Amino acid sequence: MGRPCHGAAPGRGCPSSTSAACSRAWSAGANLLKFFLRSDEDIARDVRENVVARHFPGAWRSVEVDVEEGVVTLSGLLGDRSLVPVADRPVRSVEGVVDVRFELTPNRV
Secondary structure: OOOEOOOOOOOOEOOHHHHHHHHHHHHHHHHHHHHHOOOHHHHHHHHHHHHHHHHOOOOOOOEEEEEEOOEEEEEEEEOOHHHHHHHHHHHHOOOOOOEEEEEEEEOOO
8 A cells, every 4th residue: 555645545545546646745745844843953942042041030050951853841950840830831832842741840959
């Protein structure tokens, strides 16, 4: 079975007569999607500068931002864990973010 095709029934591949055209359409679609996707590095920089620095001003150096395939993970030490729900929405609003995970632990001094 070939690649899925918009003109084929669900679960069926492209008809053999259109497989080359379908393949070109898939390639064009994949290239178009890559044009709109942001790199993980760009997303991480945006989250650090526009979310962490604003919402965790006293702990911005102790909060790490990791991004893998659009999934943002904030980890590290945080003095006030009640800020986590406040930061959730701004992180999710960053262009390119697919999901957010918080792995922050209270900083007990």
